[in-house]
Amino acid sequence: MASSAPHGSSGALPPEPGGSGRAAGQEEKEKGEAAPARLKEAAGASLASLCLGPPGGRLLECLLLNYRLRLGLARGRAAAAAEGSGAAEGPLRCCGCRRFLGEPVTVPCGHTYCRRCLRRELRARCRRCRARLVPGAPARPSVVLSQLAEKWFPAECERARAGSRLEELLAQGRFREALGAAGQALRADSSNLMLRIYRAESYAGLQEYKTAIEDLNFVISKMPSWPEVYFRKGKVLHDSGFVGDALQLFLQCLALDEDFLPAKLEVERTLCDVLSPEKLGESLKESAWNSPHIRNKPFILGSEVAESQCNLQLCPEQSLGGSEVLEPVSGSLNRAQSAHALNSPKDLAKEDVLKRVSSEPLLSGQEKGALLKRKLSFSEQDTVVSEDGRNKHKKQGESTKRDTTLAYGTIPGNLIDVSDFECSLCMRLFFEPVTTPCGHTFCKGCLERCLDHAPQCPLCKESLKEYLASRRYCITELLEELIMKYLSDELYERKRIHAEETAEHSNLTKNVPMFVCTMAYPTVPCPLHVFEPRYRLMIRRSMETGTKQFGMCISDSQNGFADYGCMLQIRNVHFLPDGRSVVDTVGGKRFRVLRRGMKDGYCTADIEYLEDVKVVDEKELKKLRELHNFVYNQACNWFQNLRNKFRTQILQHFGPMPDREENIQAMPNGPAWCWWLLAVLPVDPRYQLSVLSMMSLKDRLIKIQHILTYFSRDQSK
CATH class of the missing domain: 2.30.130.40 (LON domain-like)
Incomplete structure (x- = not known):
């Protein structure tokens, strides 16, 4: 049953603020012009505050802005949204890594990611709509999309499952087993770049950093716009002791995707370590910018590092393979390096070796366009990494066939079945499909009707109390796009039926x-x-x-x-x-x-x-006004003579009594005060109903007069 509730005022939602008249490009330009000043200001404030705690987000924001400007990238999101070479070109594609949608999970905003992107907490916000993603939230694969993936692309699903098994081995620290499994899988499927990333992580876990870097460089050569590979490479450099060079790679990752959560955390940790008072000296407490560590160096990222581009230098007598650990060379942000050492021929030779190993991400003024062209050169020669992780070289001009083209793109017509897109509640084609946290999909209207009865999933009976409380029934965009693309005629008919039902409800x-x-x-x-x-x-x-x-x-x-x-x-x-x-x-x-x-x-x-029947005769209208004024005054006297308690309750529930109107026949229902008074009078509903049905204002006023006379007698007693 539904009942009347106590009256309470509810304010309207505030209007959305008007948009700025400036274009986005102009705003970015102004930011770029002020970037060095802002960077210096943010760095100074952050350095001065390091005695109290870790660096704040403003320093990271300014560092990232400077890094983007040096690479010619206007915004991280714009770069991340661009389709990189090697990205999946099929109907099922992850919004995060842009690859095949293995184990698809639909997040609350309605966009779909592969489970790996969410399970490893690679994202802080949705890449499509910028909605915040809850870290550690349960990632249940979408049942409908999983069934479509298994039906349409079984081989790709098997590849995704193989990756999940490798992730489990890596998470358990079983690096030797993971390395063997990754190598075996690569021999069967050399085009799978994810397997190379897993193998690189296995090498890194076994402290074979140089071989891990080679695998990651190969992936970068194929997909230079993939943020995660820069993060993985930065982790390897960081673990091997090259903190400053790792910092640049983390910034490279954020330049492509500013919401890559682990990269943000690594940058913050690295800055806290590099710029800590212990590293900079006790003089930092007195004055950050007067410190000799800062005063004599330009602080824009890359200006001091460009003096020593030695990310992974090797001693000439060292072997580059096996399990030997690369030796960190002073010159990164975490060590001081003299000018004599920088200019020595021996170090320059090492630097030349470095370029072939680490794929230095810093670009000169002539090389800024390389990233935008989606091509990253290692050195004068391109590097080709074989299946065992070792690098080979090919001559200039020799083309390498890309092995990242996935074996899916179009779906045979015989695999498109409308029954795969039917709601299990109404047994019709999905209309505004919504996916619940437990992974089941229904029409939005069907799900809302079920939640009216019980806050549980209609299929698995899992509790949806939090989902119901949030009331964020966002449309599953990928499923809606598939229906529009492959079942356009059926969707048109479904929309027509819905429009007819809506029109019926609108009458x-x-x-x-x-x-x-x-x-x-x-x-x-x-x-x-x-x-x-x-x-x-x-x-x-x-x-x-x-x-x-x-x-x-x-x-x-x-x-x-x-x-x-x-x-x-x-x-x-x-x-x-x-x-x-x-x-x-x-x-x-x-x-x-x-x-x-x-x-x-x-x-x-x-x-x-x-509607009330209007009085036309002047004499009758004059008498009607006199009766109206008399009853109105009688009503005011009755209300004023009420006890304060009752009068307060009436005002809280119904508001004040409306004023007397000059034109008593202006409204089709007559004066408003009559209805207000009828609502507050303690009269039997049947009697009130008889007054509501009257179409004569005169008869209604006479009825109200009789009621007021009766209650006035009670007040006098």
Whole structure:
């Protein structure tokens, strides 16, 4: 049952602020012009505050902005959104890594990622809509999309499962087993770049950093716009002791994707380590920019590092293979290096070896366009990494066939089946498909109707209380795109049927929804507490159709509800976490019921609207005004003579009594104060109903006069 709720004011939502008139490009340009000054300001403040804690986010923001400007990238998101060479070109593609959607998981905003991207917490925000992703949230694969992936691309699904098994081995620290499994898988499928990343992580776990770098360089050569590979390479450099060079790679990752969460954390840790007071000296506490560590060096990232481009230098007598650990060379941000050592021929020779090993990401002014062209050269010669991780060289001009083209792109027509896209509740084609946290997909309307009855998944019965409380029923965009692409005719028919149903619900004279509860009057507020499933559905339909109206009648033992009622206009709906709602409504037109019906559990009716019959004769109109003024004054006296307790309750629930109107026949329902008074008077609903049905203002005033006379006698006693 639904009942009337205590009246409470509900403020309207504030309007959205107007957009700025400046273009995005102009804003980015202004940021770029001010970047060095901001960087110096942020670095100084961060250095001065290191005595109190780790560096703040402003320093990272300014470092990243400078790094993007040096590489010619306007914004990290724009670069990340660009399609890199080697990205998957198929109907099932991850929003994060842009590769095949292995174990697809739909996040609350409606976008879909492979489970690996979410399980490893590679993302802080959704790449498509910028919605914040909850770290550590359960990642349940979408049942519908998983079934489509298995049906359409079984080989790709097997590749994804192989990657999951390797991840488990790496997570357990079983690097030797992971290395063997990755090598075996690569021999069977050399085009799988993810296997090379897993093998590189295995090498890094076994402290074979040089071989790990070779694998990662190969992946970079194929997919230079993939943020994760720069992060993995930075981790290897960091673990091998090259903190400064690792920092640059983390920034390279963030330049491509500024929401890559692990890279942000690594940059913050690295800055905290490199710029800590212990490293910079006690003089930092007195003045950050007067410190000899900072005063004599330009601080823009890359300017000091460019003096020593020795990421992974090797002693000439060392072997580059096996399990030998690369020896860190002073010259990175974590060590001081003299000018003599920088200019020595021996170090320059080492630096030349370095270029072939680490694929130094810093670019000179002539090389800034390389990244935008999606090509990253290692040195004068390109490096080709064989299946065992060892590098070979090929001559200039020799082309290498890309092995990153996935074996999927188009789907045979015989694999497209409309039954794969049907809602399990209505057994029709998905319309506005929504995926729950447990991985099941339903039409949005079907799911809402089920949640009206119980906060559980209709299929697996898992609790959806938090999902219901958030009320974020976002459309699963990938599934909707697949339906539009492969089942356009069926979707057109589904939309046509939905439009017809919506039009039926929008009719305000035929099959009008009826709320059978209490008396309602024109212009008088009527707050409602809605908790019955049938009325939840009715209110939601009234909102979705845009009419925001429904009829209100009192119950009748013979006919179900009374012959007369009042339309209610919804002003606001406040949803409670458990699905109930408080609906703020106000009375509108009066109506008479012509025919009764039923729709999805709630009552409906064909109705006709009522209006007062206007008085035309001047003498009759004069008498009507005199009667109106007399009854109005009588009503004011009765209200003022009420006890303070009762008067306060009436004002809180119904508001103040409306003022007297000059033109008493201007409104089709007559003066508003009459309805306000009828609502507050403690009269039997049947008597009130008889007054509501009157189409003569004179008869209504006489009825009210009789009621006031009766209650005035009680007040005098």
